[in-house]
Amino acid sequence: MRWYVFKIPWQANLFLALVSGSVMIVSWFFFSKLHHFFDSFFPYENGIIMRMIPQVLLTFVFVLVVSGVTVSWVMSLFPFSSLIAQQYTDLAKVAGYFAQFLVVLLINVLHLSDYLFHKWRENATRAIHLEKEKSQVQFDNLKNQLNPHFLFNSLTSLDSLIQENPDLARQFLQQLSKVFRYVLQHKDKGLVPLYTEIDFIKNYVFLLQTRFETSLTIDFQISNESLEKKITPVTLQILIENALKHNIVSAVHPLTIQICSDEQYLKVENNIQPKKQVETSNGQGLQNLKNLYKFLTDKPFETVIHNGKFVAYIPLIA
Structure with missing residues (x-):
């Protein structure tokens, strides 16, 4: 509901602006607590329509009660309450109620959009991490096992070198040990x-x-x-x-x-x-x-x- 009233001092309109701002802050705090409550006990995953209906109704009722109490209180404070009542016609009330409902509906839709966006981002991040972990596990398994054919062929070559060229066999064994040492030392890096x-x-x-x-x-x-x-x-x-x-x-x-x-x-x-x-x-x-x-x-x-x-x-x- 608009807070500006025509034909009254600007100081009074400033006071009304402060009251209106306070009502908005209280309403926003209530919306946050209500959404948090529903997120915990009735998340959107259980049914978006079934969640939105009571959430919208509760927030709309809260806005109606707070705005009604606030308007009555403000009108009792000023000597020109008749002027305010004159501008606060039935048509203005209906327009105000309609505007309030649209704002409440918009706030709830924005909350739903924000909730779904964060869920999507969490799922996307989780999927990326799982894919990375899967790739890392697969590669770690690959690192932890040198090709068995390579090991078999290396041992066969070493066996033949022992008789033919002991010095080369010794050097071959040293290089083979370095290969396996490297794999063991760096398998977790x-x-x-x-x-x-x-x-x-x-x-x-x-x-x-x-x-x-x-x-x-x-x-x-x-x-x-x-x-x-x-x-x-x-x-x-x-x-x-x-x-x-x-x-x-x-x-x-x-x-x-x-x-x-x-x-x-x-x-x-x-x-x-x-x-x-x-x-x-x-x-x-x-x-x-x-x-x-x-x-x-x-x-x-x-x-x-x-x-x-x-x-x-x-x-x-x-």
């Missing part, structure tokens, strides 16, 4: 500096080249600017393992893997010479990596086939 991953992968490459000799070539071209950037542990090991799993590696068909970097990406590239039969694989290794990097950086983890080569672009994280 989300990110490691690139230089740490490179040191690890060179030990891993030594084991592979002892087995494949000249059939496998792995070149590194890492810029100094990228060494302090970070990636997830064993990323390179997974990509190299993926290349070995899907491609022929022989003296006739040597496999070449190039690892290079700039300030934004680490690129791992290998020539494609597919095997007729690929060892058991669920294809989840690269996908788990991609899913995990979605939560670590806005830059995409991409894999493409270009000019007969498989290329993976791993985003470097500052």
